[in-house]
Amino acid sequence: QHKYRATPPIKSPFPKSLPLSYSPHPPNPWPPPTPPPARGSREFDVVILGASGFTGRYVVREALKALSAPSSPLRSLALAGRSPSKLAAALRWASSSSPSPPPSIPLVPADASDPASLLALARRARLVLSCVGPFRLYGAPVAAACAAAGADYLDISGEPEFMERLEADLHPQALESGSLLVSACGFDSVPAEFGLLFHSHHWTARGAVPNRAEAYVSLESERRIVGNLGTYESAVLGVANVEKLQELRRSRPRKPRPVIPGPPPPKGPLIEHQKTIGLWAIKLPSADSVVVRRTLATLTENPQGLPGVNESEDFAEKRKQFWSSVKPAHFGVKIGSKSILGMLRFIFTGLFIGLLGKYSFGRKILLKFPEIFSLGWFRKTGPTEEEVRSATFKMWFIGKGYSNQSVASQPGSKLDTEIITRVSGPEIGYLTTPIILIQCALIVLGQRENLPKGGVYTPGIVFGPTDLQQRLQENGITFDVISTKTDQN
CATH class of the missing domain: 3.30.360 (Dihydrodipicolinate Reductase; domain 2)
Known part of the structure; x- marks a missing residue:
């Protein structure tokens, strides 16, 4: 039985249908009305956004391995996306190789074109893993919500314009909120x-x-x-x-x-x-x-x-x-x-x-x-x-x-x-990238005190001295x- 928590629909200032050249910056027009909750008190260790996509399903499968490991710092996981039915199908697929039934993991509705739903999601998570590409179209509001909510953020983008614009737009806010935003945590790069x-x-x-x-x-x-x-x-x-x-x-x-x-x-x-x-x-x-x-x-x-x-x-x-x-x-x-x-x-x-x-x-x-x-x-x-x-x-x-x-x-x-x-x-794309993303996530969860307080950085400068x-x-x-x-x- 999957937990399902619906978020009331709120009209978004972003268009539902994005043109090919659309770049939503500045990303999140709605700052949080109250200070974000402390990272240690949040409901989920990790939320995987875009979990029902091609790569997202493999990321879920890799995350389930870490979730079941005895000494893993990953103890609570949620999947997020536009369609709960597709998320449920992705969870069934990801756990199909396991002899046990799919674990009870919350499925949380969130839409990359709805900043309010993203902000609500980010306030419940210590770490958001974003698989919602192309990131040029859908990635910026997710990272902006994390920066506003003080949640850490990793993605698998390989898009230079998105990554550099993220640094230009969100680095000061992420520094202040203590949100660590790291792109290219996959085969790129x-x-x-x-x-x-x-x-x-x-x-x-x-x-x-x-x-x-x-x-x-x-x-x-x-x-x-x-x-x-x-x-x-x-x-x-x-x-x-x-x-x-x-x-x-x-x-x-x-x-x-x-x-x-x-x-x-x-x-x-x-x-x-x-x-x-x-x-x-x-x-x-x-x-x-x-x-x-x-x-x-x-x-x-x-x-x-x-x-x-x-x-x-x-x-x-x-x-x-x-x-x-x-x-x-x-x-x-x-x-x-x-x-x-x-x-x-x-x-x-x-x-x-x-x-x-x-x-x-x-x-x-x-x-x-x-x-x-x-x-x-x-x-x-x-x-x-x-x-x-x-x-x-x-x-x-x-x-x-x-x-x-x-x-x-x-x-x-x-x-x-x-x-x-x-x-x-x-x-x-489907094996190496999920392995890298989840291992980066485990370091963020288990070694957060050894990582920068916040800001927009590359994987090398953040994770280089770690294991x-x-x-x-x-x-x-x-x-x-x-x-x-x-x-x-």
């Missing part, structure tokens, strides 16, 4: 961020100095690879709003850039044959590079990282040591395939989205026929369970730099050292050193 941090530590351990690190993403499967439809929709809308992102960046103060020894990397060819790892690759316009740059900018301003709201002395020392071993480097991401023919699907999908996404009619047909314009890479029905289980990813980090500080400080020195590391794991990497490794996402070499000439 934790493997890239933590893969780069892992990579950087190995340069420091050798006394070497990195100049650049290029990440190569390889998606593999014994069956057909089917991408997350939300990723496709976000890419289409991203093209439509690229000028808004540029305008936003021009309107904000420039963040400090880290000092990186040596020259910037050359542009290189459109299609690269990276023989070292056996991949053909092309530049991937993902959020990873943007998120990494934001983390490095924050680290430049705060060389010892961000102190926790009530961190222990031991953790403070750990945090300082962790960040002292991270060296900045130029960073980029490419997507790779083992054959040149495999690159054609990436190229043609990018061309279709880049050309048609600029126009309203083009966006309509792109979103109506994703399977055609992605050459089968994305489809509205999503992947089958067998396709999800058979898929894996590898993210290779090929770093180049100097063997020591002395070489790095000499003008015109050649890059004489190469380190290759790798992050690998299960399917990216997130260890948790990911325990859940099937591995971090490995592949090779190191130094040119003796």
